[in-house]
Amino acid sequence: MTTTRPDTDEVLATAPTADTLPTDVAQIAPEHPTPGTLDAGALHAALLGRWAESRHRVRELIRDPRLHRDPLLGMDEHRERVLGQLRILVEEGTVHRAFPAEFGGADDHGGNVAAFADLVFADPSLQIKAGVQWGLFSSAILHLGTEEHHRAWLPGAMDLSVPGAFAMTEIGHGSDVSSIATTATYDPDTQEFVIHTPFKAAWKDYLGNAALHGRAATVFAQLITGGVNHGVHCFYVPIRDEEGRFLPGVGGEDDGLKGGLNGIDNGRLHFTQVRVPRTNLLNRYGDVAADGTYSSPIASPGRRFFTMLGTLVQGRVSLAQSATGASFLGLHGAIAYAEQRRQFTATDDEREELLLDYQNHQRRLIDRLARTYADQFSANELLEKFDHVFSGADATDEDRQELETLAAAIKPLTTWHALDTLQECREATGGMGFMARNRLTQMRADLDIYVTFEGDNNVLLQLVGKRLLTDYSREFGRLNVGAVSRYVAAEAADALQRVGLHKAVQSVQDRGDERRSANWFKDPEVQRSLLEDRVRTRVADIADTLSGVRGKARAEQAAAFNTRQHELIEVARQHGELLQWEAFTRAVEGLGEGQTRTVLTWLRDLFALRLIEEDLGWLVAHGRVSSQRARSLRGYVNRLAERLRPFALELTQAYGLRPEHLRMEIATDAERVRQDEAAAHCAALRASGEAPVEEKVLRDRQKAARR
Amino acid sequence: MTTTRPDTDEVLATAPTADTLPTDVAQIAPEHPTPGTLDAGALHAALLGRWAESRHRVRELIRDPRLHRDPLLGMDEHRERVLGQLRILVEEGTVHRAFPAEFGGADDHGGNVAAFADLVFADPSLQIKAGVQWGLFSSAILHLGTEEHHRAWLPGAMDLSVPGAFAMTEIGHGSDVSSIATTATYDPDTQEFVIHTPFKAAWKDYLGNAALHGRAATVFAQLITGGVNHGVHCFYVPIRDEEGRFLPGVGGEDDGLKGGLNGIDNGRLHFTQVRVPRTNLLNRYGDVAADGTYSSPIASPGRRFFTMLGTLVQGRVSLAQSATGASFLGLHGAIAYAEQRRQFTATDDEREELLLDYQNHQRRLIDRLARTYADQFSANELLEKFDHVFSGADATDEDRQELETLAAAIKPLTTWHALDTLQECREATGGMGFMARNRLTQMRADLDIYVTFEGDNNVLLQLVGKRLLTDYSREFGRLNVGAVSRYVAAEAADALQRVGLHKAVQSVQDRGDERRSANWFKDPEVQRSLLEDRVRTRVADIADTLSGVRGKARAEQAAAFNTRQHELIEVARQHGELLQWEAFTRAVEGLGEGQTRTVLTWLRDLFALRLIEEDLGWLVAHGRVSSQRARSLRGYVNRLAERLRPFALELTQAYGLRPEHLRMEIATDAERVRQDEAAAHCAALRASGEAPVEEKVLRDRQKAARR
Structure with missing residues (x-):
C-alpha cells in the first residue's frame, strides 16, 4: 500500500475512451461536440477541486x-x-x-x-x-x-x-x-x-x-x-x-x-x-x-x-462532499448499465433499444447528473470557504457567518439529492439494482441518516431562511413596510425589464416562436434573474408578514412566523439552489473555451431549467415567465437532456471512480457480455436455418398463400 | 390463536379518545368539528372496504x-x-x-x-x-x-x-x-x-x-x-x-x-x-x-x-393494498410521535412546541395522510374490480381491460407513495426514526422493490398512457388532426366556461379576494375539471404528435413517440390521480352528513389541491387557473392542513392498526412519559428555589440594578 500521490493519468485511466461509448448517438450538428472528445482531465480537475491531491491519495488507499x-x-x-x-x-x-x-x-x-x-x-x-x-x-x-x-x-x-x-x-x-x-x-x-x-x-x-x-x-x-x-x-x-x-x-x-x-x-x-x-x-x-x-x-x-x-461545522462540510460522491457512484452504475442494457424493440432493428436512448430514462438520470454536478461545485466552494475560515489568519466574523449559512444550505441539498439519486438509480436498474452486490440499496440505507444528523435538514434550512430575513431587514430596517414592498416591487420590475422578463413584452415577442423562448431560457442572465428574483420576492413577502406583528406578544409573533414556515424553508432551499447555480456557472467559466465547456454549459442549463420547471407555477403566476415561454419549457428541457445523452457516461466517469471504488456489477461490462452472447446465439440460429418461425409470421404467410 | 372474526369494537379499541388528543387545537369556528368527535367506526369501515371481515381475521392472526x-x-x-x-x-x-x-x-x-x-x-x-x-x-x-x-x-x-x-x-x-x-x-x-x-x-x-x-x-x-x-x-x-x-x-x-x-x-x-x-x-x-x-x-x-x-394481475392489486398499509403504519408512528415530541420554544410558555403544531411538520405529514387516504380508496375500488372480473360470471373483455389499466395506474402511485411516506416519517422522527426498533427503515427497504416488481412502475404507467392514447384515437379516429385539436380546444373551452375556469373572467372577479379563490378551489366540480382537463388536453396534444408520423417508417414513429415519452408517463400518473380523486370523492359521498364527512371532505380537498399545486405551472400557463388564484393557492393549502391538524391522529388511527401490528416505540407514549418526567423535574427544581439562574437573566438583572 503506497501513500504517495498516484499519477493523475493513472487515476484517469478509467476515463472513457471513444470505443467504450455508443456509436449510435443522437444527431448532432457538425459544429457540436461529439462523444469521446471531452477533456476528461479538465472535468476531473474541476470536479475534484483544490484538494484533488488529497483525494487521490485517499482514493488510492481505499482500493x-x-x-x-x-x-x-x-x-x-x-x-x-x-x-x-x-x-x-x-x-x-x-x-x-x-x-x-x-x-x-x-x-x-x-x-x-x-x-x-x-x-x-x-x-x-x-x-x-x-x-x-x-x-x-x-x-x-x-x-x-x-x-x-x-x-x-x-x-x-x-x-x-x-x-x-x-x-x-x-x-x-x-x-x-x-x-x-x-x-x-x-x-x-x-x-x-x-x-x-x-x-x-x-x-x-x-x-x-x-x-x-x-x-x-x-x-x-x-x-x-x-x-x-x-x-x-x-x-x-x-x-x-x-x-x-x-x-x-x-x-x-x-x-x-x-x-x-x-x-x-x-x-x-x-x-x-x-x-x-x-x-x-x-x-x-x-x-x-x-x-x-x-x-x-x-x-x-x-x-x-x-x-x-x-x-463543528466541518461535519456538514464533509457530508456535502460524501453525499455528492455517493450520487456519482450511483449514477456511474446506472448510466453504465443504461449504456448496455436493452429492453423492448421500438424499431425494425433486430436489437432492442438501449435504456439510455429512452427519453424517460434520460430525464431520470441526466437531470440528476446535472444536479450532482451542481452539488459538487457548490460543495467545493463550501470547502474552500471552510478552509479559509479554519486556517485563516484573516477570516472575519462575517466569513464565519457566511460559512455557517453556506453549510446550512448546501448540506441539506446535497444529502437529499444523494438519497433521491441512489433511489432513482436503484429503480432505473430494476431487480439488478436491488441486489446487495450492486451496493445501491446499502449506500442509500447508510446515507439515510445524513439528512437528519449534523443538523436536521429542515432545521438547517430554517436557519438559512432566518438569515435571509435578517439580511433583508438589515437592508430595509429603517424603511416602513409599505415602502419596502414598493421598493422590492420597483426593483423587481427593473430587473425584469433589464433581462427582458417583462410579461407583456415577451408575450408579443415570443408568440409562436419556440426557438426564441429557448434562447431566452439559456441566457445565463435570465437564469440568474429568475433564480434570484424568486428568492428575493418571497423573502420580502415573508418579511412583510412578520413586520405586521412587530412589537406584538411573542406568541402572536410565533404564530405569524408559523404561517410562513413552510414557504420560508422552501425559499431557503431556493437560495441554496441559487448558490449552486452560481458555483456551477463559475466552474463553467473556469474551463477554457471549447467542446468541454460547451457540454458543461448545457449541463448547467439543464440544472437551471429543471429548477425553473419545478417552480413554474410561481414564476408564471408572478409574471416572471410568460405563459407562452412556460409552455415551451418542457420541450427545451427534453432536447437538452437528449443533447447531453451521448456524453452522460463521460461526464459521470470524469469524477474518477475506479472499479475498487465502485464494486458494482452494473458498472462492469457484464450486461454487454450477456447481450452479445444472446445476440450471437440468435444470429447463429438464424444462419443455421433451424430457427423456429413465429406463429404470427406463419399465419401471415398462410393468409398470403390463400389469396 | 383464534381465526374467528374479532369484534369490530375490539379492533377499534385503539381508536383515539378525546383525552389522547391535544387540547391546544387551532382555532376553529364553532360550527366546525372538534377533535374526538369523528365517527371512527365509519372511517374504519370506509378504509377497510368490502372485505373488512377478511382483513380483521388476518389482522387478528398476525398479532x-x-x-x-x-x-x-x-x-x-x-x-x-x-x-x-x-x-x-x-x-x-x-x-x-x-x-x-x-x-x-x-x-x-x-x-x-x-x-x-x-x-x-x-x-x-x-x-x-x-x-x-x-x-x-x-x-x-x-x-x-x-x-x-x-x-x-x-x-x-x-x-x-x-x-x-x-x-x-x-x-x-x-x-x-x-x-x-x-x-x-x-x-x-x-x-x-x-x-x-x-x-x-x-x-x-x-x-x-x-x-x-x-x-x-x-x-x-x-x-x-x-x-x-x-x-x-x-x-x-x-x-x-x-x-x-x-x-x-x-x-x-x-x-x-x-x-x-x-x-x-x-x-x-x-x-x-x-x-x-x-x-x-x-x-x-x-x-x-x-x-x-x-x-x-x-x-x-x-x-x-x-x-x-x-x-396474474392480482399481484398488482395486492401490492396497492400492502403499500398503502405501510403508508398508514409509517404515518401512525410519525403522527403519534409528533403529538408528543416537543422541540424549541416559540412562545413564552414554559413547554416547548409540539412538532405537529409546526406548519412545516403539518405539511410534511398531513399532506401525505391525504394522499394515503386517496391511495386506500382507489386500492379498494381496484380490489372490487378485480373481484368482479375473477369471480365474475358477467365480466366482459372490457372489464378485464379496465382492470388491467386500473391496476397499472394504481400500483405505481401507491407503491411510490409508500416509499415517499415511510422516508418522510423517518426524517420527521429524526434519529429515533433511524433506529431499527421503529421499523420505518426496514419497512422502506422491504417495500423498495415493490416499485419495480410485478411490473416496473414506469413501464406500467407507459401502458396506461398508451391506453389513454388508444381510447382517444378510438374516439377521434376518423377525424383529421386539425379537427381533433380544434374539437379538444372547443370542448376544453366549454368545460372552462362551465365551471368558471375562464381566465379573463376569473381575473376580474377575483381580484384581491382570496376567500373567493379559496371557495373556487374547494368546489369539487372545479377540482374534477382541472384534474380531468389536464389529462385530456395533454393526451390530445401527444396524439397530435403521433398522428404527424402516421404511416411513416417504424423507426420514425418510434422516434416521435420517444419525444413525448416523459410527458406520456406523467399524464398516465395524472390519470391515476384523477381516478384516485374520484374514488376519494365517492368515499366521502358514502358517509352520512356530519362532522366526519366534513373532515374527510377537507382531506379530499387537500389531496386535490396538492395535485393542483404540483402542476400549477402547466395549469396557469394553459389558462386553467388565473395568476391571481394561483397566488392564493399556497395559503389555502396551508390553512387546510392546519384545519386538519387536530384530526390527524384520529384519521390515522381509523385504519385500525393495533400495537402488535405497529411494534414501533414512536407509536407508544414513551416520548410523552419522558417529556412529563423532564417537566416534573424542572417544576420541582423551580419550586425548591435551587434552580440555577441563567447567565443572561443575571446579566439583565445586573444591568437593571446599575441603572
Missing part, C-alpha cells in the same frame, strides 16, 4: 480490500471490522492532516475534509466512525480545548488508543442543542465538575463509539457555578476502563440495529454525579477559576454558544 | 409474535423463519380463500387479496413469500392449468408440501416478458417438452423459492412445436428432489443478500435440455396434441399472451 465493506457481516462483526479499519487509517497516516504540526498533523483543514469525505466509497460506516473519532471527538479537544488539553488528550485521540464519543445530542434534544439538560455543576471544595443526567430525556443518545469502543467522551452540559447557568460547555469525561467496563457513575445502552451505518456502535450514555477535575472543562471559550468564578472571552452567552458550535 | 419479523436474524435464519411462518398460515387455514371449494378454498378472490395484503404488517418477506407460493406459483396452476393439473398439483402447492418458484423473469428480460428466451420444444417421439436455457441472459432470475426451498417451478418459455414458435406458455417443472438437490439438467444460484425482503430465498434457475411430459404444459390457453399439433381457444397470439398474463 485496499481490507477497507471495504463486507455486506455479509452481521452488526457485531461489522462493528469490529470498522474499528480495525480505523486502525489501518492511523497506520497509513491519512487522518491527521487537520491537526497541528506539533502533533503530527499538517494544519490542512480543506485537504483533511476532502480526504475524509472520500472514505464513503470504502464504507460509509468507516467514514462516519472516522468522523466521530477525528472530526468530532478529537476536534472538540482541538477547537474547544487549550494547550494543556491538546497535550494531554490529542495523542490518544489521534492514534485511537482512546476511542471517544461525542456526547452532545440527548434523547430529548437533538436539533435544539442549547436546551440539553445534562448538568456540569462546579464544586469549589474539591475543584471538580459534577456531571449529571437529571432524567431519561437527558440521556445522551445516538453517539458513535458509545455502545462499545469508547473510552472517553466529550460531554456537552449546562455549566453551573455559583448558582448561575452559563450555558452549554464541553467536558472531557473518561467513561470506560481498560477492560471496557463503565467507570463508576457512568451507564449506557446499545442503540442496537439501525437503518444503516451498522458498522458503528451507536449508543446511549448517562451520568450519575460523575466527578471530573475542574481542568477537564475544554476552556477555550469559557473557564471556571478554582474559586468558581466564571470567565469567557465572549461576553454574550448566545454568541459564545454559537461560536463553540461553529467549530 | 401472534411467531409471525413477526425478528430484525436481528441474519439472512439464513430469516429465510427459515419465514418458511416456518408459511406453514403456520397453512395450519391456520388463512391462505386458501381464492382456490376452488373442491380443494378447500372459498372461491373468494377479493377477500383473499385483502387478507394477503395485510400480512405486510407481520413482515413483508412473509407477505411476498406467501405471494410467491399461493399468488403466483399456485395461481399459475389454477388459472393457466386445467382440471387434471389442479388435481395433480394444487394440493401440494396449497399445503406447502411442494414449495414452488414462479419462473417468468429472466436476467435479460424483466418488463418485456414476451421476449424471454427459455425454450420448450416439443418432441413427438417421446411426447415430452424439452425445457432449455440457451444462454446466460435467459437464466430465470429473482425468483422467490428458487435459491433453497422450491421443489417445482412454473416455468414460462417459448413453446416450439413442428418448427413453429407459438409464444410464451407456462410449464410445470419439478426442480429439486426430496433432499433439496437439483434434478438432472436443472441448475441455479442464490441471489444472496438483497436491499430488503431477505426472508425470501430469491435465486436463479437454468435448464439444460430438461424433459417434462407433454401434459406438464398448463394448457388452458394453448395445447399441444400428442402428434405435436398446436391448438388454442384464442386465435391471436398477442391476445393469447395478454390473456395468460392477465390472470
Whole structure:
C-alpha cells in the first residue's frame, strides 16, 4: 500500500475512451461536440477541486480490500471490522492532516475534509466512525480545548488508543442543542465538575463509539457555578476502563440495529454525579477559576454558544462532499448499465433499444447528473470557504457567518439529492439494482441518516431562511413596510425589464416562436434573474408578514412566523439552489473555451431549467415567465437532456471512480457480455436455418398463400 | 390463536379518545368539528372496504409474535423463519380463500387479496413469500392449468408440501416478458417438452423459492412445436428432489443478500435440455396434441399472451393494498410521535412546541395522510374490480381491460407513495426514526422493490398512457388532426366556461379576494375539471404528435413517440390521480352528513389541491387557473392542513392498526412519559428555589440594578 500521490493519468485511466461509448448517438450538428472528445482531465480537475491531491491519495488507499465493506457481516462483526479499519487509517497516516504540526498533523483543514469525505466509497460506516473519532471527538479537544488539553488528550485521540464519543445530542434534544439538560455543576471544595443526567430525556443518545469502543467522551452540559447557568460547555469525561467496563457513575445502552451505518456502535450514555477535575472543562471559550468564578472571552452567552458550535461545522462540510460522491457512484452504475442494457424493440432493428436512448430514462438520470454536478461545485466552494475560515489568519466574523449559512444550505441539498439519486438509480436498474452486490440499496440505507444528523435538514434550512430575513431587514430596517414592498416591487420590475422578463413584452415577442423562448431560457442572465428574483420576492413577502406583528406578544409573533414556515424553508432551499447555480456557472467559466465547456454549459442549463420547471407555477403566476415561454419549457428541457445523452457516461466517469471504488456489477461490462452472447446465439440460429418461425409470421404467410 | 372474526369494537379499541388528543387545537369556528368527535367506526369501515371481515381475521392472526419479523436474524435464519411462518398460515387455514371449494378454498378472490395484503404488517418477506407460493406459483396452476393439473398439483402447492418458484423473469428480460428466451420444444417421439436455457441472459432470475426451498417451478418459455414458435406458455417443472438437490439438467444460484425482503430465498434457475411430459404444459390457453399439433381457444397470439398474463394481475392489486398499509403504519408512528415530541420554544410558555403544531411538520405529514387516504380508496375500488372480473360470471373483455389499466395506474402511485411516506416519517422522527426498533427503515427497504416488481412502475404507467392514447384515437379516429385539436380546444373551452375556469373572467372577479379563490378551489366540480382537463388536453396534444408520423417508417414513429415519452408517463400518473380523486370523492359521498364527512371532505380537498399545486405551472400557463388564484393557492393549502391538524391522529388511527401490528416505540407514549418526567423535574427544581439562574437573566438583572 503506497501513500504517495498516484499519477493523475493513472487515476484517469478509467476515463472513457471513444470505443467504450455508443456509436449510435443522437444527431448532432457538425459544429457540436461529439462523444469521446471531452477533456476528461479538465472535468476531473474541476470536479475534484483544490484538494484533488488529497483525494487521490485517499482514493488510492481505499482500493485496499481490507477497507471495504463486507455486506455479509452481521452488526457485531461489522462493528469490529470498522474499528480495525480505523486502525489501518492511523497506520497509513491519512487522518491527521487537520491537526497541528506539533502533533503530527499538517494544519490542512480543506485537504483533511476532502480526504475524509472520500472514505464513503470504502464504507460509509468507516467514514462516519472516522468522523466521530477525528472530526468530532478529537476536534472538540482541538477547537474547544487549550494547550494543556491538546497535550494531554490529542495523542490518544489521534492514534485511537482512546476511542471517544461525542456526547452532545440527548434523547430529548437533538436539533435544539442549547436546551440539553445534562448538568456540569462546579464544586469549589474539591475543584471538580459534577456531571449529571437529571432524567431519561437527558440521556445522551445516538453517539458513535458509545455502545462499545469508547473510552472517553466529550460531554456537552449546562455549566453551573455559583448558582448561575452559563450555558452549554464541553467536558472531557473518561467513561470506560481498560477492560471496557463503565467507570463508576457512568451507564449506557446499545442503540442496537439501525437503518444503516451498522458498522458503528451507536449508543446511549448517562451520568450519575460523575466527578471530573475542574481542568477537564475544554476552556477555550469559557473557564471556571478554582474559586468558581466564571470567565469567557465572549461576553454574550448566545454568541459564545454559537461560536463553540461553529467549530463543528466541518461535519456538514464533509457530508456535502460524501453525499455528492455517493450520487456519482450511483449514477456511474446506472448510466453504465443504461449504456448496455436493452429492453423492448421500438424499431425494425433486430436489437432492442438501449435504456439510455429512452427519453424517460434520460430525464431520470441526466437531470440528476446535472444536479450532482451542481452539488459538487457548490460543495467545493463550501470547502474552500471552510478552509479559509479554519486556517485563516484573516477570516472575519462575517466569513464565519457566511460559512455557517453556506453549510446550512448546501448540506441539506446535497444529502437529499444523494438519497433521491441512489433511489432513482436503484429503480432505473430494476431487480439488478436491488441486489446487495450492486451496493445501491446499502449506500442509500447508510446515507439515510445524513439528512437528519449534523443538523436536521429542515432545521438547517430554517436557519438559512432566518438569515435571509435578517439580511433583508438589515437592508430595509429603517424603511416602513409599505415602502419596502414598493421598493422590492420597483426593483423587481427593473430587473425584469433589464433581462427582458417583462410579461407583456415577451408575450408579443415570443408568440409562436419556440426557438426564441429557448434562447431566452439559456441566457445565463435570465437564469440568474429568475433564480434570484424568486428568492428575493418571497423573502420580502415573508418579511412583510412578520413586520405586521412587530412589537406584538411573542406568541402572536410565533404564530405569524408559523404561517410562513413552510414557504420560508422552501425559499431557503431556493437560495441554496441559487448558490449552486452560481458555483456551477463559475466552474463553467473556469474551463477554457471549447467542446468541454460547451457540454458543461448545457449541463448547467439543464440544472437551471429543471429548477425553473419545478417552480413554474410561481414564476408564471408572478409574471416572471410568460405563459407562452412556460409552455415551451418542457420541450427545451427534453432536447437538452437528449443533447447531453451521448456524453452522460463521460461526464459521470470524469469524477474518477475506479472499479475498487465502485464494486458494482452494473458498472462492469457484464450486461454487454450477456447481450452479445444472446445476440450471437440468435444470429447463429438464424444462419443455421433451424430457427423456429413465429406463429404470427406463419399465419401471415398462410393468409398470403390463400389469396 | 383464534381465526374467528374479532369484534369490530375490539379492533377499534385503539381508536383515539378525546383525552389522547391535544387540547391546544387551532382555532376553529364553532360550527366546525372538534377533535374526538369523528365517527371512527365509519372511517374504519370506509378504509377497510368490502372485505373488512377478511382483513380483521388476518389482522387478528398476525398479532401472534411467531409471525413477526425478528430484525436481528441474519439472512439464513430469516429465510427459515419465514418458511416456518408459511406453514403456520397453512395450519391456520388463512391462505386458501381464492382456490376452488373442491380443494378447500372459498372461491373468494377479493377477500383473499385483502387478507394477503395485510400480512405486510407481520413482515413483508412473509407477505411476498406467501405471494410467491399461493399468488403466483399456485395461481399459475389454477388459472393457466386445467382440471387434471389442479388435481395433480394444487394440493401440494396449497399445503406447502411442494414449495414452488414462479419462473417468468429472466436476467435479460424483466418488463418485456414476451421476449424471454427459455425454450420448450416439443418432441413427438417421446411426447415430452424439452425445457432449455440457451444462454446466460435467459437464466430465470429473482425468483422467490428458487435459491433453497422450491421443489417445482412454473416455468414460462417459448413453446416450439413442428418448427413453429407459438409464444410464451407456462410449464410445470419439478426442480429439486426430496433432499433439496437439483434434478438432472436443472441448475441455479442464490441471489444472496438483497436491499430488503431477505426472508425470501430469491435465486436463479437454468435448464439444460430438461424433459417434462407433454401434459406438464398448463394448457388452458394453448395445447399441444400428442402428434405435436398446436391448438388454442384464442386465435391471436398477442391476445393469447395478454390473456395468460392477465390472470396474474392480482399481484398488482395486492401490492396497492400492502403499500398503502405501510403508508398508514409509517404515518401512525410519525403522527403519534409528533403529538408528543416537543422541540424549541416559540412562545413564552414554559413547554416547548409540539412538532405537529409546526406548519412545516403539518405539511410534511398531513399532506401525505391525504394522499394515503386517496391511495386506500382507489386500492379498494381496484380490489372490487378485480373481484368482479375473477369471480365474475358477467365480466366482459372490457372489464378485464379496465382492470388491467386500473391496476397499472394504481400500483405505481401507491407503491411510490409508500416509499415517499415511510422516508418522510423517518426524517420527521429524526434519529429515533433511524433506529431499527421503529421499523420505518426496514419497512422502506422491504417495500423498495415493490416499485419495480410485478411490473416496473414506469413501464406500467407507459401502458396506461398508451391506453389513454388508444381510447382517444378510438374516439377521434376518423377525424383529421386539425379537427381533433380544434374539437379538444372547443370542448376544453366549454368545460372552462362551465365551471368558471375562464381566465379573463376569473381575473376580474377575483381580484384581491382570496376567500373567493379559496371557495373556487374547494368546489369539487372545479377540482374534477382541472384534474380531468389536464389529462385530456395533454393526451390530445401527444396524439397530435403521433398522428404527424402516421404511416411513416417504424423507426420514425418510434422516434416521435420517444419525444413525448416523459410527458406520456406523467399524464398516465395524472390519470391515476384523477381516478384516485374520484374514488376519494365517492368515499366521502358514502358517509352520512356530519362532522366526519366534513373532515374527510377537507382531506379530499387537500389531496386535490396538492395535485393542483404540483402542476400549477402547466395549469396557469394553459389558462386553467388565473395568476391571481394561483397566488392564493399556497395559503389555502396551508390553512387546510392546519384545519386538519387536530384530526390527524384520529384519521390515522381509523385504519385500525393495533400495537402488535405497529411494534414501533414512536407509536407508544414513551416520548410523552419522558417529556412529563423532564417537566416534573424542572417544576420541582423551580419550586425548591435551587434552580440555577441563567447567565443572561443575571446579566439583565445586573444591568437593571446599575441603572
